[in-house]
Amino acid sequence: MLMRSPLIVGNWKMHKTVAEALGYVTALLPQLAELRGCDIAVAPVFTALSSVAAAAGGAPLQVFAQDVAAEGPTGAFTGEVSAEMVKEAGCQGALIGHSERRRYYGETDAVVSAKTRRALDAGLLPIVCLGETLAERESGAALEVVERQLRAIADALTEDDARRIVIAYEPVWAIGTGRAATPEIAQAMHRQIRSVWEALFGAGAALRVLYGGSVTAENVADFTALPDVDGALVGGASLSPLGFAQLIRQSQAGAPARQAAKPSREADG
Ligand code: 13P
Numbered sequence: 371m372l373m374r375s376p377l378i379v380g381n382w383k384m385h386k387t388v389a390e391a392l393g394y395v396t397a398l399l400p401q402l403a404e405l406r407g408c409d410i411a412v413a414p415v416f417t418a419l420s421s422v423a424a425a426a427g428g429a430p431l432q433v434f435a436q437d438v439a440a441e442g443p444t445g446a447f448t449g450e451v452s453a454e455m456v457k458e459a460g461c462q463g464a465l466i467g468h469s470e471r472r473r474y475y476g477e478t479d480a481v482v483s484a485k486t487r488r489a490l491d492a493g494l495l496p497i498v499c500l501g502e503t504l505a506e507r508e509s510g511a512a513l514e515v516v517e518r519q520l521r522a523i524a525d526a527l528t529e530d531d532a533r534r535i536v537i538a539y540e541p542v543w544a545i546g547t548g549r550a551a552t553p554e555i556a557q558a559m560h561r562q563i564r565s566v567w568e569a570l571f572g573a574g575a576a577l578r579v580l581y582g583g584s585v586t587a588e589n590v591a592d593f594t595a596l597p598d599v600d601g602a603l604v605g606g607a608s609l610s611p612l613g614f615a616q617l618i619r620q621s622q623a624g625a626p627a628r629q630a631a632k633p634s635r636e637a638d639g
Contacts, residue, residue, distance in 0.1 A: 374578050376594065377409040377536065377601035378618050379434060379497065380608025381465060381582075384415060391418040394611045395425040401615035402430050409601075410618060412608065413465055416451050423460025434497065435464040437471060440484040442492070453485075453492035463495030465603075467519075469542045479522035486523055490531050497536045497580065497603065498523050500563070504543035512541070513562055520563055524570050532571040536578045537563055538603040544583025546605060553592050556581045560598035587617040594624030 386394065391414050402410060411432035414422050423433040435456040442452030456464055466489060467482030477485075482498065489496040500519040502512040516539065524532070539559050544551050551559075560579045567577045581593045582603030593599045602621060608614045 374576050374600045375407065375409055376621065377411070377578055377580060378590075378621055379410075379465075379538075379580065379601070379603050380412040380614050381436065381468070381603055381605050382412060382414050382609060383436070383470070383605060385609055386414060386418060388418045388421050391415075391422050392425055395422055395431070397611035398615060399426070399429050399431065401611070402618070405430065405618065408618065408622060411463065412614075416456075419456065419461055420459040427460070432462040433460060434495075435459075435461050436468065438464045438466070438485055438489050438492075438494070440481050440488060442488050453488040453494055457492045457494055461494060463497060463536075464489050465538075466496045466498045467523075468499045469501055469540055469545060473542070479519055482519075483522050483526045486535065487526055490527075490534060495534060495536060497538050499538045499540050499582070499603070501540040501542050501545075501583070507541065507543065513559070516559060517562065517566055520566055524567070527571075529571050529575075532567065532575050532577070536580060536600075537567075538580040538582050539563060540582035540603060546584070548584050550584035550586075550589055550593075551581070553596055556593055557596045557598055560596065564598055585617070587613065587620045590617050590621045591624035594621045596624075 411434050413434040413436045419435060426433055438453040438456055439447055439450035441447050443454035466485045467477055471477045486496045486498055500516050502515040506512055506515045541551050563579050564577055567575050578600040580601045580603045581599050585602045585604045586607045590602055607617055
C-alpha cells in the first residue's frame with residue numbers, strides 16, 4: 371500500500387546566513403519532537419546546506435536544495451551546483467522549476483525536465499513546481515498551462531521515476547502576495563494534476579501534490595483538509611522557526627477531515 375504521507379516544506383529563498391540557519395534549526399528541532407505522521411523539510415541557500423543537514427542529522431527534518439544544475443555531475447558550468455553535490459552535502463531532495471527560476475532565470479519546461487532527471491539520477495527527491503500566471507488564469511488557460519508543464523516533466527520519466535517525485539502547485543499570482551488560492555481553485559487543480567498523472571502512470575502512482583502560495587498558519591488547514599492536497603510549500607511563513615512550527619501543527623488540523631473525505635485514496639496502490 372502506497373501512502374501519500376503529508377509533507378510540509380519551508381522554502382527560505384535567498385534568506386539566512388549559515389549562522390542564522392543553524393540558530394533556526396536549533397529552535398525548530400524541539401518543536402518537532404512530538405510530531406508524527408508528517409514529513410518536514412527546509413530548503414536553505416546552497417551555502418547553508420551542509421551545515422543545516424549536519425545539524426538536522428537523524429532528526430525528523432529533511433533538507434532540500436532550492437535548485438540543481440541541469441548538467442552534471444561535474445563540468446565547466448561556472449556558478450552551477452550539481453545534484454550530486456547537493457546530495458553529498460546531505461540533502462534528501464531539491465526544489466525544481468520554482469516560478470522564480472522560470473521567471474527571472476529563464477528556465478523553460480525543457481530545463482526543468484533536465485533538472486528533474488538530474489535530481490532523480492543523483493538519488494534526490496525532486497519537488498517540481500508548476501503554476502499559472504494571473505494573466506493565464508484570467509484568460510481561462512490555467513488548467514492547460516499547468517497540464518503542459520506537468521506533461522513536459524512526465525515525458526522524461528519512467529513509471530519508477532514517477533513514484534519518486536513530488537509536485538508543488540504554486541500559482542504565480544499567489545506567491546508572496548498574501549492572496550492564497552481558494553480551496554476550490556487548489557482542489558480543482560490538484561485533482562487535474564493527479565488525473566493526468568494517473569492516466570500516464572496508473573492509479574497506484576500515489577503522487578504527492580503540495581500547494582504553495584501565501585500559505586500561513588491561519589490558512590494551512592484549509593488546504594491540507596482537501597482530498598487532493600498532500601501538504602504545503604511555504605515561503606515567507608517558514609522564515610521564523612516558531613511560526614513554521616505553528617504552521618506545521620495547524621496543518622495537521624486539516625488531516626482528519628481529509629481522511630474522512632477520501633478514505634479510499636490513501637489505500638490506492
Ligand atoms: P510565499 O509562501 O511567501 O507566498 O511563497 C511561496 C513560495 O514561493 C514557496 O516556494
